Amino acid sequence: MPGKDRTTSTDERGAINMSKLQRETGGSGAGVEHIEEMARRLRYHIIRMVGKAGSGHPGGSLSSSDIVAALYFGGVLRVDPRNPLWSERDRFVLSKGHAAPVLYAALAEMGFFPVDVLLTLRKMGSPLQGHPDCRKVAGVEVSTGSLGQGLSIAVGMALAGKLDKKDYKVWALLGDGECQEGQVWEAAMAAAHYKLDNLRIIIDHNHLQIDGPVDRVMSVGSLGDKFRAFGWEVLSVDGHDIRELLEAYRRSSEGKPLAIVAETVKGKGVKFMEGVAAWHGKVPQGEELDRALAEVTIRETEERGQ
Amino acid sequence: MKAARDAYGEVLVELGKENVRIVVLDADLSSSTKTAVFGKAFPDRFFNMGIAEANMMGVAAGMARAGKIPFVSTFAVFATGRTYDQIRQSIAYTGFNVKIVATHGGLTVGADGASHQALEDIALMRVLPGMTVIVPSDAEETKLAVRAAAAHTGPVYIRLGREAVPQVFPAGSSFEIGKGNVLLPDVSREDVIAADPSSRRFDVSFIACGVMVKECLDAASLLEAQGLRCAVAGFASVKPFDADLCMALAKGSRLVVAAEEHSVIGGLGGAVCECLSGSHPSRVLRIGVEDRFGESGPARELLEAYGLTADSVARRVRAVLDTNQTTV
Numbered sequence: 001m002p003g004k005d006r007t008t009s010t011d012e013r014g015a016i017n018m019s020k021l022q023r024e025t026g027g028s029g030a031g032v033e034h035i036e037e038m039a040r041r042l043r044y045h046i047i048r049m050v051g052k053a054g055s056g057h058p059g060g061s062l063s064s065s066d067i068v069a070a071l072y073f074g075g076v077l078r079v080d081p082r083n084p085l086w087s088e089r090d091r092f093v094l095s096k097g098h099a100a101p102v103l104y105a106a107l108a109e110m111g112f113f114p115v116d117v118l119l120t121l122r123k124m125g126s127p128l129q130g131h132p133d134c135r136k137v138a139g140v141e142v143s144t145g146s147l148g149q150g151l152s153i154a155v156g157m158a159l160a161g162k163l164d165k166k167d168y169k170v171w172a173l174l175g176d177g178e179c180q181e182g183q184v185w186e187a188a189m190a191a192a193h194y195k196l197d198n199l200r201i202i203i204d205h206n207h208l209q210i211d212g213p214v215d216r217v218m219s220v221g222s223l224g225d226k227f228r229a230f231g232w233e234v235l236s237v238d239g240h241d242i243r244e245l246l247e248a249y250r251r252s253s254e255g256k257p258l259a260i261v262a263e264t265v266k267g268k269g270v271k272f273m274e275g276v277a278a279w280h281g282k283v284p285q286g287e288e289l290d291r292a293l294a295e296v297t298i299r300e301t302e303e304r305g306q
Numbered sequence: 307m308k309a310a311r312d313a314y315g316e317v318l319v320e321l322g323k324e325n326v327r328i329v330v331l332d333a334d335l336s337s338s339t340k341t342a343v344f345g346k347a348f349p350d351r352f353f354n355m356g357i358a359e360a361n362m363m364g365v366a367a368g369m370a371r372a373g374k375i376p377f378v379s380t381f382a383v384f385a386t387g388r389t390y391d392q393i394r395q396s397i398a399y400t401g402f403n404v405k406i407v408a409t410h411g412g413l414t415v416g417a418d419g420a421s422h423q424a425l426e427d428i429a430l431m432r433v434l435p436g437m438t439v440i441v442p443s444d445a446e447e448t449k450l451a452v453r454a455a456a457a458h459t460g461p462v463y464i465r466l467g468r469e470a471v472p473q474v475f476p477a478g479s480s481f482e483i484g485k486g487n488v489l490l491p492d493v494s495r496e497d498v499i500a501a502d503p504s505s506r507r508f509d510v511s512f513i514a515c516g517v518m519v520k521e522c523l524d525a526a527s528l529l530e531a532q533g534l535r536c537a538v539a540g541f542a543s544v545k546p547f548d549a550d551l552c553m554a555l556a557k558g559s560r561l562v563v564a565a566e567e568h569s570v571i572g573g574l575g576g577a578v579c580e581c582l583s584g585s586h587p588s589r590v591l592r593i594g595v596e597d598r599f600g601e602s603g604p605a606r607e608l609l610e611a612y613g614l615t616a617d618s619v620a621r622r623v624r625a626v627l628d629t630n631q632t633t634v
Contacts, residue, residue: 087373134371134400142371146395152361153396156368156376159353163329163374170368183392186361194353 030073032242038109039069039242043269043296045105045118050283051293053122056130059279060175061102063206063239063264067173070245071202072106077171081111084138090168091141091157095150096175096204097131098281103140104128112139148181150174151201155191158199158257172201177209179220185230191257192231200249200258204239206266208277227259239264270295308473310466311409313445315340317452318377319347326351328456331366331378333359338468339379339409359384363392363404370402375456381415382408382424382465386431397461398434404462405455406431411441411465412567413595413612414517414605423600424465428515429572431463432545438462438483439545441566441574443519444473447542450481458483467517467567469605474520475540484546489519490526490538498537499554509534510623511555511562513541515574518565518593521609524616529623547577556588561626563591567614570594591626593619 030038042065050056071077071092078090094103101121108115113127120126127136131145142153154172161168178184191199203223211217220226224234233253237244239262248260266280267273270292273284284292321328322344329351336342336354345352355362359380366376379385385408386393397404408427415423431439438458442448448466455462479487488495501507510529512522519540526536537555541548556562562582564575575592582588595612609615613622 091372142367143395143400146391149360149364149392149396152364152392153368153371155361156365156370157372158368159365160329160369160372160374163350164372183360183364186356186358187364189358190355190361190365193356 030075032246035069035073035242037298038073039066040296040298041109042069042102042105044298045108046101047270047284047289047292047296049101049104049118049121051285051289052119054283054285055122056101056283057098057281058101058283059208059266059273060096060204060206061099062268062270062273063266064096064099064102064173064204065269066240066242067202067204067245067262067264068102068106070242070249071171072110074242074246074249076246076249078168079110079139081139084112088166088168091154091170093141093150093154093170093172094132094144095154095172096147096178097144097150099173099204100128100130100132103132104137107137107139110139113137147175147178148183151184151187151191154199154201155187155194155196158191158196159194161198162194162196168198170199174201174203176203176205176207176220176223177214177217179203179223180218188227188230188232195255196257197253197255200253200260202260202262204264205261206264208266208275208280210277210280212277224259224261232256233258234261235259236261236263238262240268307470308445309468309470310442310445310448311338311340311468313448314407314409314452314466315343317449318344321453321456322348322351325375325456327373327375329353329369329374329376331355331362331376333357333362333380333384335380338381341377341379359389360392363389364396366404367396367400367402370404371400375403375405377405377407379407379409381422382411382427383422386424386427386463390430394434398437401436401460403459405464406462407452407464407466409466410468412467412516413600413608413614414467414469414567416468416605416608417602419602420599425569425595425600426572427465428544428566428568428574429576432572432577436460437545440464440483440542441515441544442466442542443516443540444471444475446473446477447475447481447540451542454481454483465516471517472520474523481542483543484548485543486513486539486541486548486551488537488539488551489523490536495551498558499550501554501558503554503557506558506560507535508537508555508559509561509627511537511539511559512565513539513552513555513562513574513578514565515541515544516567518567518614521614521616521619522563522565525619525623528616528620532624534627541574544574544577547581549581552578552581553586556582556586561589561591561623563593563619563623565593565619568594570596589626591622593622
């Protein structure tokens with residue numbers, strides 16, 4: 001395990017390198033291996049953050065780490081850490097706001113704020129609230145946490161983009177359990193009605209929610225069929241396969257909003273947390289934290305730090 | 307006589323011409339809320355979101371984040387109660403620049419009955435941090451309030467009624483968020499605030515919003531005919547609340563009356579009591595709907611049945627002043 005100070009400084013250097021790389025590649029993004037490495041870093045941050053905080057939602061943050069890494073580090077999302085409110089930016093709405101740790105980790109690695117801020121998660125005075133607060137953190141597009149609302153906000157941004165004839169895209173990440181909220185379907189209807197092909201969502205389909213398997217708590221059936229029936233273009237991908245994710249992200253959907261149903265494993269990356277609903281809102285502590293950290297430790301961090 | 311909602315439709319069109327950032331959203335009630343007038347003038351900037359109010363609030367939030375100034379309209383019951391969490395999370399907590407203009411507030415919705423008569427909306431919106439709450443008294447004040455809302459950065463809730471109402475807001479007066487207007491006697495707000503605090507100039511001071519401003523002016527006439535000295539102030543800006551004017555009126559009066567077409571819990575009456583209890587404990591008579599739902603009936607008859615007409619207000623004031631009770 002790298003020491004705290006060393007990790008912090010290398011991470012900061014890593015973040016700078018990353019944005020430099022993005023500039024150099026003209027936004028076309030890095031290779032798959034690099035994105036996989038970034039996903040590992042996100043997982044490492046997630047476990048350290050929630051471990052330090054003593055609370056949080058690791059399960060759904062880990063399941064969406066590859067999704068978020070491909071989006072931010074694959075040259076897909078057009079954002080500028082030096083100008084967070086750039087009017088031409090792509091918008092990313094974390095509708096499943098409890099996965100805040102994965103968003104914070106990605107923003108820090110992108111250079112929106114220093115990586116060492118991550119360890120203040122959920123502490124008094126920290127900008128990193130338990131659920132994202134757009135008034136406190138640069139790069140957080142909207143405050144979320146009450147499920148089911150993010151897609152509506154994304155629809156509003158996409159409508160505004162159309163109205164202004166801007167070419168930015170609006171992305172939203174939803175949970176599968178979240179799709180039990182009726183507002184999601186109100187928004188889905190509106191997105192298709194207004195032909196928002198500048199809107200694309202990813203559903204982190206990890207099949208688990210707090211009380212157990214989604215299909216046992218309240219079956220959402222086939223999410224792909226449902227969105228298709230609402231007039232959306234739908235793609236299904238392995239949510240842990242960077243290549244598949246990147247390919248889906250680059251697809252266009254003329255005249256229709258696009259839903260990418262990403263099959264994932266809750267707790268992905270930490271063996272004992274994988275597929276276990278209990279890790280939705282519980283954090284590993286003590287010996288379990290050490291075991292979790294050992295699994296997500298980033299060798300490259302140490303190497304780069306030398 | 308003119309309905310506030312008609313004035314709303316007109317001023318929206320004026321604002322639409324002045325500012326391209328203004329967009330309007332409605333939930334299938336645009337002919338009633340009068341946003342259809344804007345929709346006809348600016349079809350590209352009008353969005354009918356169907357009967358899906360929760361989504362409409364979120365869409366407005368997203369548009370505001372993208373630089374638009376969205377005006378969102380539907381009936382007050384749906385605009386606040388049905389969408390409370392959406393307003394709380396996506397608009398108030400984010401501080402996004404969304405203007406919620408609800409029509410059909412209060413009992414005077416009439417025959418549609420309790421399901422459509424919002425009597426809790428002012429309380430619901432008032433409790434949200436950062437939310438501005440305005441309840442204009444007539445068409446003239448509505449126009450000024452809507453303009454002030456457009457110029458203000460941050461979320462605003464404006465509550466309008468369904469019925470045509472007489473003009474009570476003095477022509478040529480200014481409207482400012484956070485400030486009340488003294489309508490009776492013919493002195494300025496500043497004069498009332500600057501008056502010698504030890505002089506009891508009024509027997510009763512009315513602090514009112516919405517249709518109750520007119521009823522209080524009429525009640526004051528009845529009471530003045532009986533020799534009582536009255537002040538009436540329009541407090542359309544329920545939040546921010548004009549504590550300076552409220553305090554000055556309370557210090558200069560034997561009795562403060564807070565009147566609104568809303569539950570007596572949590573609305574303007576609540577704001578008046580919250581203001582005075584901390585700094586100048588006073589006798590406050592709260593006129594409103596007593597912790598109950600409304601019912602179907604003609605608007606005027608409903609106001610009478612629920613004790614919100616001038617006659618009833620004057621009688622209650624008289625009864626309080628004629629007794630030596632210290633509590634109301």
